[in-house]
Amino acid sequence: MSVAFQFLVHRADGRARAGRFGTPHGPVDTPAFMAVGTLATVKALDPDDLRQMGAQMILANAYHLHLRPGDDVIRELGGLHRFMAWDGPILTDSGGFQVFSLATLRTVDEQGVEFRSHIDGSRRVFTPESVMRIEWNLGADVIMQFDHVIPGQSDETAARDASERSIRWLARCAREFERLSAGDDGARPRQALFPVIQGGVHERLRREAVAAARGSGDWVGFGIGGLSVGEAKEEMYRILEVVDDALPADRPRYLMGVGFPEDLVEGVRRGVDLFDCVAPTRMGRNGTVFTSDGRLNIKRSEYRLDPRPLDEGCDCGACRRFSRAYVRHLFVSDEILGLRLLSLHNVHFLVSLMSRARRALVDGSFDAWSREWLARYHSTAQVPSA
Amino acid sequence: MSVAFQFLVHRADGRARAGRFGTPHGPVDTPAFMAVGTLATVKALDPDDLRQMGAQMILANAYHLHLRPGDDVIRELGGLHRFMAWDGPILTDSGGFQVFSLATLRTVDEQGVEFRSHIDGSRRVFTPESVMRIEWNLGADVIMQFDHVIPGQSDETAARDASERSIRWLARCAREFERLSAGDDGARPRQALFPVIQGGVHERLRREAVAAARGSGDWVGFGIGGLSVGEAKEEMYRILEVVDDALPADRPRYLMGVGFPEDLVEGVRRGVDLFDCVAPTRMGRNGTVFTSDGRLNIKRSEYRLDPRPLDEGCDCGACRRFSRAYVRHLFVSDEILGLRLLSLHNVHFLVSLMSRARRALVDGSFDAWSREWLARYHSTAQVPSA
Numbered sequence: 001m002s003v004a005f006q007f008l009v010h011r012a013d014g015r016a017r018a019g020r021f022g023t024p025h026g027p028v029d030t031p032a033f034m035a036v037g038t039l040a041t042v043k044a045l046d047p048d049d050l051r052q053m054g055a056q057m058i059l060a061n062a063y064h065l066h067l068r069p070g071d072d073v074i075r076e077l078g079g080l081h082r083f084m085a086w087d088g089p090i091l092t093d094s095g096g097f098q099v100f101s102l103a104t105l106r107t108v109d110e111q112g113v114e115f116r117s118h119i120d121g122s123r124r125v126f127t128p129e130s131v132m133r134i135e136w137n138l139g140a141d142v143i144m145q146f147d148h149v150i151p152g153q154s155d156e157t158a159a160r161d162a163s164e165r166s167i168r169w170l171a172r173c174a175r176e177f178e179r180l181s182a183g184d185d186g187a188r189p190r191q192a193l194f195p196v197i198q199g200g201v202h203e204r205l206r207r208e209a210v211a212a213a214r215g216s217g218d219w220v221g222f223g224i225g226g227l228s229v230g231e232a233k234e235e236m237y238r239i240l241e242v243v244d245d246a247l248p249a250d251r252p253r254y255l256m257g258v259g260f261p262e263d264l265v266e267g268v269r270r271g272v273d274l275f276d277c278v279a280p281t282r283m284g285r286n287g288t289v290f291t292s293d294g295r296l297n298i299k300r301s302e303y304r305l306d307p308r309p310l311d312e313g314c315d316c317g318a319c320r321r322f323s324r325a326y327v328r329h330l331f332v333s334d335e336i337l338g339l340r341l342l343s344l345h346n347v348h349f350l351v352s353l354m355s356r357a358r359r360a361l362v363d364g365s366f367d368a369w370s371r372e373w374l375a376r377y378h379s380t381a382q383v384p385s386a
Numbered sequence: 387m388s389v390a391f392q393f394l395v396h397r398a399d400g401r402a403r404a405g406r407f408g409t410p411h412g413p414v415d416t417p418a419f420m421a422v423g424t425l426a427t428v429k430a431l432d433p434d435d436l437r438q439m440g441a442q443m444i445l446a447n448a449y450h451l452h453l454r455p456g457d458d459v460i461r462e463l464g465g466l467h468r469f470m471a472w473d474g475p476i477l478t479d480s481g482g483f484q485v486f487s488l489a490t491l492r493t494v495d496e497q498g499v500e501f502r503s504h505i506d507g508s509r510r511v512f513t514p515e516s517v518m519r520i521e522w523n524l525g526a527d528v529i530m531q532f533d534h535v536i537p538g539q540s541d542e543t544a545a546r547d548a549s550e551r552s553i554r555w556l557a558r559c560a561r562e563f564e565r566l567s568a569g570d571d572g573a574r575p576r577q578a579l580f581p582v583i584q585g586g587v588h589e590r591l592r593r594e595a596v597a598a599a600r601g602s603g604d605w606v607g608f609g610i611g612g613l614s615v616g617e618a619k620e621e622m623y624r625i626l627e628v629v630d631d632a633l634p635a636d637r638p639r640y641l642m643g644v645g646f647p648e649d650l651v652e653g654v655r656r657g658v659d660l661f662d663c664v665a666p667t668r669m670g671r672n673g674t675v676f677t678s679d680g681r682l683n684i685k686r687s688e689y690r691l692d693p694r695p696l697d698e699g700c701d702c703g704a705c706r707r708f709s710r711a712y713v714r715h716l717f718v719s720d721e722i723l724g725l726r727l728l729s730l731h732n733v734h735f736l737v738s739l740m741s742r743a744r745r746a747l748v749d750g751s752f753d754a755w756s757r758e759w760l761a762r763y764h765s766t767a768q769v770p771s772a
Contacts, residue, residue, distance in 0.1 A: 039715070039716075039721060040712070041721045041723045043722060044722040046723060046726065068715070068718065069711070069714075069719075073691060076691060077691065077693055077711055077712070083711075083712055305462060305463065317432075321433075322471055323463060325459065325463055328455075329455040330427060333425045333455075335425060335427045335429065336430040336722060336725060336726070337427045337429075337430070337432060339722060
């Protein structure tokens with residue numbers, strides 16, 4: 001592993017592990033949830049909010065930033081860290097997921113993907129090489145390979161084609177990444193390229209994808225893609241166990257696009273170290289509050305006079321100061337502070353859930369703690385909300 | 387003056403004064419700009435943002451809070467300070483301006499105003515007495531009388547009718563306020579009722595309004611209403627001088643709904659101590675940036691690669707961290723953080739402009755400083771926007 005990157009597992013309990021992932025912009029205590037700053041801002045939040053809640057690593061998106069404001073613009077302004085005033089570790093997703101889900105009129109061949117921008121319809125081409133150049137311009141600490149993403153319910157033939165193509169694209173990403181790094185003057189912090197393990201819900205494909213990735217380089221860490229895309233939760237958990245068995249124990253595993261509070265705990269139980277998801281901010285903007293007793297929707301009239309904080313056990317900047325009644329008032333009145341407070345609370349909820357899991361791992365109580373946490377989260381009668 | 391409220395003028399220079407206004411929730415160093423939290427939130431900002439920029443007193447609106455969430459709801463939740471987590475001084479506007487500008491189908495008579503809510507069309511009645519009860523429920527430190535507000539260009543007859551009615555309503559407000567305060571158990575911090583001086587652009591009416599208000603009570607402070615509502619700036623400045631001559635020097639004067647940076651400096655030069663205006667947040671949400679060299683609009687393409695802060699002399703939370711290019715990107719991408727950063731910057735701009743004026747008053751350089759400030763602000767070639 002590169003000298004700029006380290007991963008140490010401090011303590012394990014079953015498949016679960018407490019570790020520390022070192023990057024050029026500082027360490028990440030794992031397991032950890034990364035808030036998503038798609039367009040170089042975690043929606044409705046300030047970087048100071050993220051620091052104050054103990055977030056260490058955040059995510060941005062190569063596809064979105066390439067289209068707006070342009071990765072060349074960000075490079076000229078000193079890179080993503082300076083641009084968005086976040087001096088901690090950043091990971092950029094490659095845009096594979098976006099190209100295959102947001103863009104229209106796409107044509108895929110071995111060379112890459114031709115598509116039209118979802119913003120202005122302009123014609124664009126992403127190849128493994130061009131995506132590496134975009135992620136190099138952005139300058140995140142961890143960059144993801146460009147992969148071929150397919151729908152969650154794809155059959156084994158389609159899943160195999162996409163997974164094998166992703167493996168071939170990994171080799172091309174690695175070559176271009178090496179070429180770019182060789183041209184580097186050394187003053188710029190190094191980046192680490194992560195492969196993305198695909199293979200849908202097909203165990204054999206997942207094992208083959210891990211084997212192929214491991215055979216093609218000494219990777220700093222691994223992404224696990226193509227999950228939480230419509231398959232049953234039990235299928236996701238089963239695949240995570242298969243992948244956990246196949247991946248090297250001394251490298252961090254990042255489960256892409258996951259998730260909900262319960263998914264994080266289930267993921268940690270199956271060996272995952274890093275997570276990201278837009279759920280806490282997107283659902284927060286919709287009025288949904290994560291609590292230890294399940295979700296609630298702050299817009300409901302029952303909270304009109306409720307003096308309690310959003311979650312009684314929470315010490316986030318929203319819960320320390322404001323009542324449910326006040327946050328409900330902000331939502332009913334379309335006030336921007338409401339979007340901010342729920343985004344703050346929900347991201348804090350996931351960040352602190354992962355610190356709590358880490359403490360339980362370190363003190364040897366993780367198995368019992370995680371079972372109790374899941375039982376409480378699932379048992380309560382609060383009405384789930386969008 | 388009540389023991390809970392004090393006003394001391396530390397230093398004067400011509401009509402301008404540096405003072406300190408003491409309230410049950412702490413002091414306000416004057417001259418001061420109060421950010422407007424219409425619905426119990428200064429739009430797009432967090433109370434912590436306001437504290438960090440040195441804001442001491444903020445404003446909320448009785449009309450809006452009566453309709454949503456209801457002043458009874460806020461009272462039940464412990465009052466406005468606790469509801470919005472602002473432990474500094476608060477002033478509530480009476481809703482006179484809103485009833486006469488936002489509400490539809492209003493009927494005005496000596497008793498009060500019957501109108502329909504701008505939200506749901508429901509029929510409501512505001513009288514001097516009912517408005518006092520609303521402001522008492524909200525519990526702000528300073529509450530404004532209910533007054534009869536008329537368009538800025540009204541002729542002398544209409545302006546006289548409205549001003550004389552406002553004087554009669556002041557007496558009714560005072561009686562109801564006394565009744566409410568008598569029923570108080572002493573545990574609740576006291577409030578101060580301010581008269582509103584009306585009279586349009588008619589000097590004689592303004593002098594008569596001040597004389598009538600002074601003759602009817604020993605007021606803690608005075609509001610100056612009906613300015614910056616369409617009249618020429620020179621007319622506003624002339625009326626301010628007339629009112630300054632007529633008002634007692636040892637009481638704070640609050641120029642309602644003003645203003646723009648230049649209006650604040652011109653107002654201080656004419657004896658004003660307190661200001662409020664939605665301009666910094668409203669214009670901020672529209673992309674307009676206050677700078678020492680005039681306004682700029684951050685959405686313009688010339689800022690696409692501009693690494694400079696919004697205003698080079700500014701030390702606000704936006705300017706210390708972010709480039710114009712980044713803030714422009716946020717606006718172009720409709721990101722919420724953009725609204726927050728410009729609101730933060732613009733409110734900070736006015737708050738620190740008033741501290742700067744105060745420092746100049748204290749050290750005896752105000753006249754020269756204010757002339758230079760106005761010359762620079764007006765001289766530059768930046769294109770005004772929105």
